[in-house]
Amino acid sequence: MKSNKTLNGTANFHMGGKDIELPVFSATHGPDVVDISSLYKQTGMFTLDPGFTSTASCESQITFINGGEGTLLYRGYPIDQLAAESDFLESAYLLLEGELPNEEESKQFRHNITYHTMVHDHFKNFFNGFRRDAHPMAVMCGAVGALSAFYHDSTDINDPEQRKIATHRMIAKMPTIAAMAYKYHVGQPFVYPKNDLGYTENFMHMCFAVPAEDYKINKVLADALDKIFILHMDHEQNASTSTVRLAGSSGANPFACIAAGIACLWGPAHGGANEAALRMLMEIGTVDRIPEYIARAKDKEDPFRLMGFGHRVYKNYDPRAKVMQKACHEVLEAVGVKNSPLLEVAVELEKIALEDEYFVKRNLYPNIDFYSGITLRALGFPPEMFTVLFALARTVGWIAQWKEMIEDPGHKIGRPRQIYTGAAKRDYVDVAKR
Ligand code: CMC
Numbered sequence: 001m002k003s004n005k006t007l008n009g010t011a012n013f014h015m016g017g018k019d020i021e022l023p024v025f026s027a028t029h030g031p032d033v034v035d036i037s038s039l040y041k042q043t044g045m046f047t048l049d050p051g052f053t054s055t056a057s058c059e060s061q062i063t064f065i066n067g068g069e070g071t072l073l074y075r076g077y078p079i080d081q082l083a084a085e086s087d088f089l090e091s092a093y094l095l096l097e098g099e100l101p102n103e104e105e106s107k108q109f110r111h112n113i114t115y116h117t118m119v120h121d122h123f124k125n126f127f128n129g130f131r132r133d134a135h136p137m138a139v140m141c142g143a144v145g146a147l148s149a150f151y152h153d154s155t156d157i158n159d160p161e162q163r164k165i166a167t168h169r170m171i172a173k174m175p176t177i178a179a180m181a182y183k184y185h186v187g188q189p190f191v192y193p194k195n196d197l198g199y200t201e202n203f204m205h206m207c208f209a210v211p212a213e214d215y216k217i218n219k220v221l222a223d224a225l226d227k228i229f230i231l232h233m234d235h236e237q238n239a240s241t242s243t244v245r246l247a248g249s250s251g252a253n254p255f256a257c258i259a260a261g262i263a264c265l266w267g268p269a270h271g272g273a274n275e276a277a278l279r280m281l282m283e284i285g286t287v288d289r290i291p292e293y294i295a296r297a298k299d300k301e302d303p304f305r306l307m308g309f310g311h312r313v314y315k316n317y318d319p320r321a322k323v324m325q326k327a328c329h330e331v332l333e334a335v336g337v338k339n340s341p342l343l344e345v346a347v348e349l350e351k352i353a354l355e356d357e358y359f360v361k362r363n364l365y366p367n368i369d370f371y372s373g374i375t376l377r378a379l380g381f382p383p384e385m386f387t388v389l390f391a392l393a394r395t396v397g398w399i400a401q402w403k404e405m406i407e408d409p410g411h412k413i414g415r416p417r418q419i420y421t422g423a424a425k426r427d428y429v430d431v432a433k434r
Helices: 039-043 079-085 088-097 103-114 123-128 136-150 160-186 199-208 219-232 239-249 254-265 273-284 287-298 319-334 341-355 357-361 369-378 383-406
Strands: 006-015 018-026 063-066 071-074
Touching (some): 071 079, 071 319, 079 219, 079 319, 088 103, 088 199, 103 160, 103 199, 123 160, 136 254, 160 254, 199 219, 219 319, 219 369, 219 383, 239 383, 254 383, 273 287, 273 341, 273 383, 287 341, 319 369, 341 357
Antiparallel strands (some): 006 018, 063 071
16 A cells, blocks of 8 residues: 555644654545654653544555544445445445456456355364354354464465455355354254355345245345445444454464454444344333433443444444435335334434433434344344344455555554553562562
C-alpha cells in the first residue's frame, strides 16, 4: 500500500522543559492525526489511551465510518448503495482490490472462489473431536485455526502468490466450515458445496439441504442473506480487525490470524451482540415488560445493557441497521410471518429508547445487531449461529486488512507500551519469612 496521507502542518507544545514539534497528517475523510511516533524519543514519555478512543492504529484505505453522520463507505462507496446494487463477491473483490471488478475480473474472481470451496476430506475428522453441544463459535475458532495445518502451501506471507491463494481459500472455505459447524451442531450429515450455486445460495444449501430431501433456494431469502453479509463485511479498525492485524504483525500465517479474529468477534460487546440481542428480545417477550428493561439498562448498579444499542463510533443511527431493518421486514414477509411478537417488541423498544433522555443524551441508537437476530432467526438459523454468520462475512474485511498491512512496506510488529503501576522493585523473600 502506498501512503496517501498528506502533511498538514505540525502540533507544537511545551513538555518537560522542551519545545516539541510533531507532524500532523490529513486524511481523505475524517479528523487529522498527530503522528506521535517520535514522542518517546523526544520526551521519554508515552501516551496513554486504553480502548484506543483517540488513537489511530494504522493508515488504511479500505473502509471509512462517519460516526456523527451515520455513514459507512467501502473503498468510497456508501454501504446502502452496495447493499442495494452489488452482491457479496463483487463487494469482496472491491474490498480486496480497491476497485469494482470489470466483467472479466468478476468472472475470474467468482471462478477462483467457487473452485476453492471444498475442504480437505480429512478436515471433517477434526469436527468429531468436539462435543455435539459445543457452541459453533468454539468450533469455528478451532477449525479455522486448523486450516494452516491443511494448507501449508499458502502460509508463506512473503510470497504474493501464496498470499493471494490464502485469501481466496479463506473466503471460499469459510461458508463450508460454517455450514459444517452448523450441521455438526444440529446432528445432520455434512453437505458438500455445489459449484453451480452462487456464494450465498451455496451456503444456504450446505446448511439446510439434507440427503433425504432436495433443498429449494428461495431467491428472496438468499438475496436478503447476501445483503446481510455485505453489511457485515468490514468496519474499519474494530476489535476483531485490530486483533487480526496485531496477530499478523508478528508474521503469523493468515489462517491463524483469522482464527484470532474469530475469537475476538465472539465477545458480547462485539459480534456476540446479535445473539445477545435476540435472547434479550425473547426474554422481554411482551411489549408491557419493556419499561422494566429500559429501567435496568439505565441503572448503573445493574450490569444489564440494551443489546443492539450503542456503538463506539456511531453517534447517530447505524447505517447498517437501516438496511437491516428493511431486510428484516422483507424476510418476515417472505417466510409468511404476519405478526412476529419479537419484531413487535423490537419496534416498540426502539421507539421508547429513541425518545428516552438517557439514550438521547448518550447518542445511543440501534446498531446492526438489533434487527439482525430476528432476521437470521426467520431465515432458519438458531441464535448460536448468528456470530458464525458475522464471522463468515467479516472474513473478507479481516483478510483485506491483513493484506493491506502486509503490503505496507512500513509495517512493524504491533507492540503497545503501558504505564506500570504494580509493586516497585523488591527482593525475593524466603517462604519461611513471608
Ligand atoms: N445500554 C445502556 N447503556 C449503554 C449502552 C447500552 N447498550 N451502551 C452504552 N451505554 C452507556 C454507558 O453505560 C455509558 O454511560 P455513562 O456515560 O453514564 O457511563 C455511555 O453509554 C457510554 O458507553 P461506553 O461503554 O463508554 O461506550 P463504548 O463506546 O465503550 O461502548 C459498546 C460501545 C458497543 C460496547 C456499548 O454501546 C455496548 O455495550 N452496547 C451493547 C452491545 C452491542 O450492541 N454491541 C454491538 C456493537 S455493533 C456490532 C459490532 O460492530 O461489533
